[in-house]
Amino acid sequence: MRRYYLLQSTGAIKGLYKRLIKKERPLPPFPKVIQIQTKSGCNARCVFCPNSLVGDQLTHGEMEWDLFTKISDEITQYSLTRISPYLMNEPLLDRNLGEKVRYLADRKRPGTVIKINSNGALLDKEMEEQLIESGLDRINFSVHGIRKGTYESQMVGLKLDMVLENIDAFLELKRKKEPTSPECGSPW
Numbered sequence: 001m002r003r004y005y006l007l008q009s010t011g012a013i014k015g016l017y018k019r020l021i022k023k024e025r026p027l028p029p030f031p032k033v034i035q036i037q038t039k040s041g042c043n044a045r046c047v048f049c050p051n052s053l054v055g056d057q058l059t060h061g062e063m064e065w066d067l068f069t070k071i072s073d074e075i076t077q078y079s080l081t082r083i084s085p086y087l088m089n090e091p092l093l094d095r096n097l098g099e100k101v102r103y104l105a106d107r108k109r110p111g112t113v114i115k116i117n118s119n120g121a122l123l124d125k126e127m128e129e130q131l132i133e134s135g136l137d138r139i140n141f142s143v144h145g146i147r148k149g150t151y152e153s154q155m156v157g158l159k160l161d162m163v164l165e166n167i168d169a170f171l172e173l174k175r176k177k178e179p180t181s182p183e184c185g186s187p188w
C-alpha cells in the first residue's frame with residue numbers, strides 16, 4: 001500500500017527523506033479517487049459483506065439530484081483518476097444511475113475513468129441501455145464462485161444462472177452498439 005505525507009508540515013530535508021528513503025509521496029491537494037454512494041442498500045446478502053449484517057436496516061434512500069450535481073460539479077474541477085458512483089451498495093439499485101453517469105461523463109477531465117462494480121442481478125434491458133448510453137468507462141461484475149452451489153452460498157439472495165444471463169445479454173447489446181469497443185482490461 002502506498003504511503004503519503006503532508007506537504008505542509010514537512011520541510012525540504014524531511015520531504016527528501018520521506019520521498020527517497022521511505023518511498024512516500026506528498027499527499028495530493030485533492031483526492032484522486034472519489035466514490036459517491038447515490039443510493040444505499042444491496043439486493044444481496046453476501047456472507048463476507050457488512051450488508052449481510054446491516055442491509056435489512058437500510059432505508060434504500062437515494063441521494064437528491066441537487067446534492068449529486070453539487071458534488072459532481074465540484075469534483076470534476078480536478079484531475080481525478082477515477083470516479084465511482086457507488087460505495088458500499090449495489091449501484092444498479094439506483095434506477096437513475098445512467099443519468100448520473102452521463103452528468104459526470106459530460107464534465108470529467110480527460111483521463112478520469114468512471115467505473116462501477118455490480119453483482120449484475122439487476123441488469124435488466126432498461127439498465128443495459130442506460131449504462132451503454134451513459135458514458136460509463138468500465139463495469140466490473142462481482143461473481144464470487146463459478147459453481148452454482150458455491151456462488152449461491154456466498155452471494156446469498158442471488159441466482160448464478162440469472163446473473164450470467166444478464167451479463168451475456170449486456171455484452172451482446174454492447175457488441176451490437178459498439179462493435180469496436182474492448183470488453184476486458186485492467187480491473188482498475
Ligand code: SF4
Pocket residue numbers: 042043044045046048049050051052088089090119142155
Ligand atoms: S453484492 Fe456486493 S454490496 Fe451486495 S452484499 Fe454482496 S458484496 Fe455486499
